[in-house]
Amino acid sequence: MKLAFSTNAYTNDTLPEAVRRIAAHGYEGVELLGDTPHAYFPEFGADDAAALADALTETDLAVSNINANTATGYYDDAPPSSFFEPSVINPDPDLRAWRVEYIKRAIDLATSTGAPAVCLATGRPLPGTLPDEAYQLLRDSLHDILDYAEPRGVDVGIEFEPELLIECTDEVLTLIDDVGRDNLGVNLDIGHAAVYGEDLRESIEQSAGHITGVHLEDIAGGIRGKHYHLVPGDGDLDFDVVFDALDSIGYDGFVTLELYTYPDRPDEAAARAFEALAGYF
Template sequence: MVQLAFSTNAYTRFDLPEAIRRIADHGYDGVELLADVPHAFLADFDETDRERVLTALDETGLSVSNINANTTCGYYDDAPPSAFFDPTLISADEEDRRWRIEYTKAAIDFAALVDAPAACVASGSSLPGTPPSEAYEYLLESLDELTAYAEDVGVDLGIEFEPELLVECTEEVLTLIDDVGSDALGVNFDVGHSAVYGEDPAESIRQCAGHITGIHLEDIEGGRRGKHYHLIPGEGDIDFEPVFGALDDIGYDGFATFELYTYPDEPDDAARRAREELAEYAR
């Protein structure tokens, strides 16, 4: 059976050590750390910041389920309140792409520091002037370098697919993993993203057997082909019993992490209610 974790990206009104402590208060076994502002934007995250995180983890006894490096809002001086993926591993500008590769290496190093099994990153979207076929070649080049680095460090790298990104579904992420050909590359499987794309999340989990570096949990109103807005389990239409059944079927015994960044004004309530809703499926 899985262990439940909660992502700090719901706690953006608090600094990272306080977010860790609050999540521990709700009985979680693990915590996912946001590698972006306002928590751990790694370009500005110094030794003192790292020590404060390690102290909070030691005091609470929480394990780190994943380093979430999907977004890099901290790259911008005036980013609006939306998920910023750019610069990405598929940016046509070589300097921008290099920045993102180095940032992802820093996320892998941070995962090693806090003894997390993996870091995750998204592909990003093909911007005007960069056809998907060209973007895919950039992605392969980026991941060749990153997986070699991850293998040396001993941390897995999970691609999180998402509708409307270059890699947006189970079939595409599994093709990517096969094309890269590294055991260090897997999928950070987001149940809601699978549902929004129109997949059966339980069946997609079975297809990803042996490649899952982590699980993200949230509910979606409308279920399959619903609207992409993360809800507390029980508030949407996803049936989580077959989801956890599929995880059990494939022998997955890692963390399932609630990603409820949509509740910044009431993260404690979201953390409490989410765990209560799905606690029966966790060990």
């Protein structure tokens, strides 16, 4: 396993500067935020890509994942809880197509940076859209996305989250089986599994062979605790169990710390998280 840190903790910095600051803490990898203020794809141009490439070459960091869960840059004045809209299950075909194309641009960035995967969240069914209808829209969107990702050698990981259409391990594994595509998997957020009330060892072991990446954070209250991302050691999750389970299934990919809750002190969060977890690596 390799330890990475997401740039979504560094939203007060440019993307190249976030990469350099993460490298200074000893991480092997970096996850790139596919949203404002880092790589919001309608505005992420050739100069931005070149500056990112320079930072990655300078730091020798590998890219663990492109995080395309959100697209808040779509809004000039984002409404509350807009995080996942426009989503891949939006009933408006134009908005849904916009989001599918957005994910394809994330796949392009994965290709150019050597990232093995992109992750996306399903979003919530909007009022007037039944869950079964939203699920069919999700299937259709995913086939379009996977058709684009497959020849480029990029995996697509669904990140489940409580209150979204796909919100737990059983649901994401059912979706993977239903879609039936080799390059569809799960970006397994350990904290999300905990908040949903899952046994973390079981969630990891059930996901064996389907994990495109792992997101890690601590949760106060442990299982069924509050969904607020904390530096490991500040909450109640048992990381011995987490890493023992990952070892037991032979997982050898990236474990990425996702600590977007620390935008005003990201270096402190990155340093303390590295210190807390270095023994596992």
